[in-house]
Structure formats: C-alpha cells, structure tokens
Amino acid sequence: xxxxxxxxxxxxxxxxxxxxxxxxxxxxxxxxxxxxxxxxxxxxxxxxxxxxxxxxxxxxxxxxxxxxxxxxxxxxxxxxxxxxxxxxxxxxxxxxxxxxxxxxxxxxxxxxxxxxxxxxxxxxxxxxxxxxxxxxxxxxxxxxxxxxxxxxxxxxxxxxxxxxxxxxxxxxxxxxxxxxxxxxxxxxxxxxxxxxxxxxxxxxxxxxxxxxxxxxxxxxxxxxxxxxxxxxxxxxxxxxxxxxxxxxxxxxxxxx
Amino acid sequence: xxxxxxxxxxxxxxxxxxxxxxxxxxxxxxxxxxxxxxxxxxxxxxxxxxxxxxxxxxxxxxxxxxxxxxxxxxxxxxxxxxxxxxxxxxxxxxxxxxxxxxxxxxxxxxxxxxxxxxxxxxxxxxxxxxxxxxxxxxxxxxxxxxxxxxxxxxxxxxxxxxxxxxxxxxxxxxxxxxxxxxxxxxxxxxxxxxxxxxxxxxxxxxxxxxxxxxxxxxxxxxxxxxxxxxxxxxxxxxxxxxxxxxxxxxxxxxxxxxxxxxxxxxxxxxxxxxxxxxxxxxxxxxxxxxxxxxxxxxxxxxxxxxxxxxxxxxxxxxxxxxxxxxxxxxxxxxxxxxxxxxxxxxxxxxxxxxxxxxxxxxxxxxxxxxxxxxxxxxxxxxxxxxxxxxxxxxxxxxxxxxxxxxxxxxxxxxxxxxxxxxxxxxxxxxxxxxxxxxxxxxx
Ligand SMILES: Nc1ncnc2c1ncn2[C@@H]1O[C@H](COP(=O)(O)OP(=O)(O)O)[C@@H](O)[C@H]1O
Ligand SMILES: [Mg+2]
Numbered sequence: 230x231x232x233x234x235x236x237x238x239x240x241x242x243x244x245x246x247x248x249x250x251x252x253x254x255x256x257x258x259x260x261x262x263x264x265x266x267x268x269x270x271x272x273x274x275x276x277x278x279x280x281x282x283x284x285x286x287x288x289x290x291x292x293x294x295x296x297x298x299x300x301x302x303x304x305x306x307x308x309x310x311x312x313x314x315x316x317x318x319x320x321x322x323x324x325x326x327x328x329x330x331x332x333x334x335x336x337x338x339x340x341x342x343x344x345x346x347x348x349x350x351x352x353x354x355x356x357x358x359x360x361x362x363x364x365x366x367x368x369x370x371x372x373x374x375x376x377x378x379x380x381x382x383x384x385x386x387x388x389x390x391x392x393x394x395x396x397x398x399x400x401x402x403x404x405x406x407x408x409x410x411x412x413x414x415x416x417x418x419x420x421x422x423x424x425x426x427x428x429x430x431x432x433x434x435x436x437x438x439x440x441x442x443x444x445x446x447x448x449x450x451x452x453x454x455x456x457x458x459x460x461x462x463x464x465x466x467x468x469x470x471x472x473x474x475x476x477x478x479x480x481x482x483x484x485x
Numbered sequence: 486x487x488x489x490x491x492x493x494x495x496x497x498x499x500x501x502x503x504x505x506x507x508x509x510x511x512x513x514x515x516x517x518x519x520x521x522x523x524x525x526x527x528x529x530x531x532x533x534x535x536x537x538x539x540x541x542x543x544x545x546x547x548x549x550x551x552x553x554x555x556x557x558x559x560x561x562x563x564x565x566x567x568x569x570x571x572x573x574x575x576x577x578x579x580x581x582x583x584x585x586x587x588x589x590x591x592x593x594x595x596x597x598x599x600x601x602x603x604x605x606x607x608x609x610x611x612x613x614x615x616x617x618x619x620x621x622x623x624x625x626x627x628x629x630x631x632x633x634x635x636x637x638x639x640x641x642x643x644x645x646x647x648x649x650x651x652x653x654x655x656x657x658x659x660x661x662x663x664x665x666x667x668x669x670x671x672x673x674x675x676x677x678x679x680x681x682x683x684x685x686x687x688x689x690x691x692x693x694x695x696x697x698x699x700x701x702x703x704x705x706x707x708x709x710x711x712x713x714x715x716x717x718x719x720x721x722x723x724x725x726x727x728x729x730x731x732x733x734x735x736x737x738x739x740x741x742x743x744x745x746x747x748x749x750x751x752x753x754x755x756x757x758x759x760x761x762x763x764x765x766x767x768x769x770x771x772x773x774x775x776x777x778x779x780x781x782x783x784x785x786x787x788x789x790x791x792x793x794x795x796x797x798x799x800x801x802x803x804x805x806x807x808x809x810x811x812x813x814x815x816x817x818x819x820x821x822x823x824x825x826x827x828x829x830x831x832x833x834x835x836x837x838x839x840x841x842x843x844x845x846x847x848x849x850x851x852x853x854x855x856x857x858x859x860x861x862x863x864x865x866x867x868x869x870x871x872x873x874x875x876x877x878x879x880x881x882x883x884x885x886x887x888x889x890x891x892x893x894x895x896x897x898x899x900x901x902x903x904x905x906x907x908x909x910x911x912x913x914x915x916x917x918x919x920x921x922x923x924x925x926x927x928x
Contacts, residue, residue, distance in 0.1 A: 281882075281886045305891075306888050306891065308886075334893070395888070
C-alpha cells in the first residue's frame with residue numbers, strides 16, 4: 230500500500246446545478262495532519278461531505294483516490310468501513326435511537342467488514358466506557374438518544390467518541406472547535422492527538438487558528454471559492470490569524 | 486347458551502348496494518346470542534341498541550366518516566356462530582405479563598375464560614371479573630354501562646346490541662392498584678365477536694390498564710370491541726391498548742372515556758395487526774382541570790388499512806389535552822387519522838395540542854390525515870400539526886457515514902420513530918415485547 234492516504238485531483242462538484250468546488254487539489258500522506266482554513270461559504274463542508282459520500286452533492290469532474298481505491302465508487306457506509314470518518318460540523322439528532330446502540334451497530338459494522346467477530350452488548354459496554362472516560366464524557370450520554378438535547382459541545386464530543394471507536398485511517402474534523410469552550414477544546418484536541426498513529430492521517434477544517442494551538446498541523450491550506458489558494462506549514466495559520474484572509478484572496482486576485 | 490346460525494341466505498355480496506349493506510348488517514345482528522339471565526337487567530339497553538342498528542346499513546365510503554375506510558372487503562366474509570374454542574394455558578402463555586400474574590382477565594372469542602384468568606391479588610373492594618358476576622356485586626354497573634355519548638355509532642351500537650358478557654374493573658374510592666390489570670382478548674377462529682369492557686375508577690383512585698387483542702390463528706375474523714372508562718374526580722388511569730390481530734382480520738373498536746374534574750387519563754395505543762382496523766377513541770372531559778394524554782402508533786404494511794378516529798371533547802376550564810398520533814405505512818398500505826378536538830366556549834384557559842406524524846416507506850403507501858380543531862373558546866392555547874414524510878436523507882446519511890448500510894439505517898430510523906410511542910408504556914414486560922415486535926416488523 231502506498232503511503233498516500235488521500236489524493237484529490239481537479240475535483241469539481243455542484244449542488245442543485247450550482248458549482249461549489251472548482252478544481253480542488255489535495256494530497257495527504259500517512260502520519261500527516263492537514264488543516265484547511267477559509268472564510269465561511271468557501272466550500273469546506275461541501276468538500277468534507279463529498280469525501281463521506283453525501284448524496285446531495287454531484288461530482289462533475291476530477292478524482293478522489295483513498296488508499297489506492299476510487300472513493301467515488303463506494304457507498305457512504307463502505308467508505309466509513311474502509312476508514313473514512315467525518316466528524317460533522319452539525320451532527321444530527323436522532324430521537325429514539327439510543328446512543329450506545331447506535332455506537333455498537335456502527336462499531337460492529339466496521340468489525341464485520343474487517344472479518345472480526347461482532348461484540349455483544351456486554352463486551353461493547355466495556356470498550357465504549359473506556360473511551361467515554363478518556364473523553365471525560367458523562368456516561369449517561371450513552372443511554373440518551375443520539376445527540377438529542379445535547380449541547381453543542383456534547384455533540385462534538387460525541388463525534389470524537391465515534392472516531393475513537395472507529396479508529397479511521399482518515400479522520401476529517403469539520404469545525405470540531407466551534408461551540409467548544411477552552412476546556413472542552415483541550416479535551417477534544419488531546420483525544421485527537423492520542424488517536425494519532427503513523428499509519429493514519431487527520432484533516433482539520435476550521436476557520437479559527439485557536440484549535441491549531443493544540444493540534445499542530447504539518448500543512449495548512451487556505452480555501453476560498455471552491456479551491457485551495459495557498460498552502461504552507463503551521464506558520465501559515467498564525468499569519469492568517471494575524472492578517473485575516475483578505476491578503477490571500479487579494480494576492481490570488483492579483484496573481485490571476 | 487343457544488347458538489344458532491341464521492345467516493345462510495345473504496349470498497355473495499360482490500357488489501355492495503345499500504340493500505346488500507343493510508342485509509349484511511342485519512346478518513351480523515342476527516348472530517347475537519341470548520343474554521345470560523344474570524344480565525337480564527341489560528335487556529332494555531340491548532334492545533335500544535338493536536333498534537338503532539336494525540334499519541341501517543354498513544357504511545359506505547360515500548359517508549364522510551368512512552370516506553377513506555372502505556368496508557366492502559368485510560362484506561365478502563360470512564360469519565357463522567359456532568361453539569367457543571377450548572384453549573388452555575400453554576396457548577396463551579406467550580401473551581401473559583409477569584406484572585399481572587394475579588390481575589388478569591382472559592376472554593376467548595369474546596367469552597370469559599375463568600380458568601385462564603387470575604385476580605387473586607387485588608386489594609379488598611376492587612372488582613376485576615366478568616360482567617355477569619360483577620352485576621351481582623355492583624348493581625351500580627347499570628349507571629355506567631353503555632351510557633357514553635356516541636353510543637349510536639353503528640359498530641358501537643352493534644356491540645351493545647350483541648354482547649353477552651364482558652370485563653369489569655371497578656376501583657373504589659382512593660384505592661391505588663399497583664399491579665397492572667391485563668384484559669386479554671384472544672381470537673381463535675373465524676368468527677364475529679363483541680368484546681366489552683367497563684372500567685370505573687372512583688374518586689381519587691388510580692389504576693394501570695392493559696387492554697390487548699391477540700390471536701392464535703391467522704384467520705379472517707371480525708372483532709368489534711367496546712371499552713368504556715369512567716374516571717371519577719382526581720382519579721388516574723394509565724391505559725395501554727394493543728391491537729395485534731391477524732393480518733386477515735377486521736377490527737373496529739371503540740374506546741369511550743369520561744373524565745370528571747382533576748382526573749388524569751394517559752392512553753397509549755399500539756395497532757399492529759388487522760387487514761382493516763379502525764379505532765374510535767373518544768374522550769369527554771366533564772369537569773375542570775382534567776388532563777388527557779393520547780399517544781398512538783399504527784404500523785401497516787401489505788395492502789392493510791389502519792384507521793384512528795379520535796375525539797377529545799373539552800367542556801370545562803383549565804383542561805389540558807395532548808395527542809400524538811404516529812403511523813408507519815409501507816408497501817401499498819393505507820393509514821387514516823381523523824382527530825377532532827372540540828373546545829367550546831365554556832372551556833376557557835385550556836391547552837390542547839395535537840400532532841399527527843406519518844412515515845411513508847414506499848411510493849405506493851398512503852396516508853390520509855385530518856386534524857379537526859373546533860374551537861369556540863377565546864382564551865385557549867391550541868397547537869396542531871401534521872407531517873407526512875419519507876425518512877430524511879440527512880438522517881440516513883449520518884448513519885451511513887458511520888458504516889451502517891442504507892437499508893439498515895432506514896430500519897433503525899423507522900424503529901426509532903415507533904419506539905418513542907412504545908417507550909411510554911410503563912409495564913416493562915409489555916414494553917419489551919412490543920419493542921421486539923417493532924424491531925422485527927422494521928427488520
Ligand atoms: N446542500 C446544499 N444546498 C445548497 N447549497 C449548498 C448546500 N451545501 C452547501 N451549499 C452552498 O455551497 C457553498 C459552500 O458551503 P459550505 O461547503 O458549507 O462552506 P463552508 O463550510 O466553507 O462554510 C455555500 O454558498 C453554500 O450556500
Ligand atoms: Mg462549514
């Protein structure tokens with residue numbers, strides 16, 4: 230297997246006939262942490278949902294190769310089982326489905342895909358409780374309906390809990406920091422760091438530099454209007470924090 | 486008991502004219518058997534109901550109340566009288582609730598089965614038994630039986646004209662009964678039966694009631710039950726009504742409830758079976774500050790029909806009413822909900838909310854939902870709404886993005902939609918059994 234986890238080339242995509250991604254390129258290798266920053270509406274969430282396979286978005290050109298396979302050929306659940314995980318910017322509430330049942334079904338789907346035995350409720354409980362402790366979550370979350378009545382911060386932690394269980398090779402965190410106070414942010418960041426392994430990769434989407442104080446990216450990309458305008462190291466995030474996005478957009482306009 | 490068949494020459498009613506429908510109804514009426522001597526006091530009530538039915542016909546879809554519910558399938562089925570089945574304990578074991586080991590009344594094809602019933606553990610003064618025995622102990626029974634408004638409705642009247650026994654639960658003043666009382670109506674054969682139940686919860690009393698219709702064979706029988714519930718002042722009744730009839734059966738049932746002041750009635754209905762099932766659920770608030778909660782779930786598939794016609798009639802100040810009716814409709818099935826809420830001028834400072842939520846799982850599935858709020862009081866809070874939806878793509882996607890296949894995701898979401906109603910049931914064993922059933926139905 231090549232050490233390239235994700236390779237996106239000249240990706241274009243639209244929703245309801247409106248182009249959103251307009252020639253998007255990105256390569257992520259094993260062991261790397263990438264951050265995509267950019268103003269609201271630039272297409273960051275669209276890109277993340279296309280990776281996960283959301284049916285509302287139509288890919289009109291380009292390619293996405295994930296660990297050597299054409300990601301666009303896979304159903305959303307197959308992508309998840311192959312190791313793509315998206316922590317949603319706005320996690321859904323699912324009344325009536327208990328969180329622990331949902332987590333177990335999800336966990337077992339992955340295990341089955343990997344040819345492992347599924348865990349029964351009892352054994353799974355042990356696994357999930359250890360992760361809950363790690364994330365400093367209140368165990369009572371497990372028995373509530375998925376995300377129902379959770380605060381913004383609780384929902385985000387629940388997303389990370391799912392990631393901790395599924396151990397993806399590519400974790401995509403869409404604005405995981407929004408709505409988190411500084412303590413919650415530290416907990417989330419340290420769990421993301423703890424999940425880090427040389428063979429997997431992380432893509433952080435944010436428009437605040439703050440998160441990147443706790444999770445150090447290897448690469449920072451600035452996205453606007455459906456494509457990446459500039460890439461650099463972790464210092465680029467600090468520069469964006471100090472100067473705002475306009476200088477990147479302006480220099481692009483000049484260069485164009 | 487004399488049993489005779491008088492329904493021999495009704496013939497094949499392929500096309501239903503008014504004449505056919507009248508003849509068919511008369512045929513059903515003619516199947517009624519003699520009143521047992523203990524219930525001779527009921528003769529007048531019965532005769533009155535008989536004359537209400539005699540000159541009428543099975544309703545057609547031209548009648549507004551039956552617009553969406555076509556009874557012509559019923560006209561194809563001929564019923565005969567036959568001897569009641571002898572069934573034993575093992576056959577009903579799977580329906581028993583451990584919480585009601587000693588508070589259970591069993592009726593087989595409408596006939597009381599004392600050997601299968603058990604009511605040993607109820608407090609002194611509480612009566613749970615059959616009408617024929619109960620009338621000796623509670624002559625006051627006649628002050629309650631068949632006295633609800635709406636008794637002229639054709640199937641209600643057919644029941645009143647035909648029933649020969651029934652269940653009675655009488656909870657005296659200030660008695661709180663802990664074990665739920667389980668009324669189990671078992672169908673065993675292709676027959677017409679008219680189960681009847683009378684529940685009286687006197688002032689300050691409280692009771693949990695489970696009323697359940699089940700079957701031992703998948704036949705085309707017709708169950709036409711009527712349950713009357715009277716809540717005295719400040720009484721509390723928690724009622725679960727479960728209809729698990731055969732998928733070939735017809736079920737047209739009535740629940741009529743009267744609530745005196747400060748009483749609380751909390752009803753959860755779950756309708757899973759029946760080729761055609763219809764439930765008339767009527768609640769009359771007769772005193773101030775009464776509280777009514779109705780939560781319903783109907784699941785229909787194949788080409789079955791499930792219909793709920795409800796009425797909440799407020800009449801006094803400070804009343805509250807909350808109703809949620811859910812349906813899950815797949816294949817070519819059809820769900821109907823008609824929910825009337827009446828808030829007259831006298832019912833000031835009341836609060837009524839009604840929600841009809843319907844989940845259509847296939848393009849050919851159909852739902853007709855009609856909230857009917859009739860409000861003439863001016864100082865009231867009323868909210869109502871109806872939603873008809875497919876499963877949300879975003880919800881399915883969220884589950885898929887966690888590795889759950891689309892098909893399984895849809896099942897999980899359907900199950901979740903249903904379970905919100907089931908979870909309201911306080912009797913754990915029943916809740917678990919229904920959870921299992923719904924899990925299987927949505928699998
Ligand atoms: N499902 C959708 N339907 C219509 N427009 C959408 C949809 N998703 C995204 N868009 C549009 O695409 C653009 C990019 O949105 P988004 O990807 O959410 O940006 P970001 O995450 O960078 O803030 C916006 O103009 C947004 O309105
Ligand atoms: Mg976004």
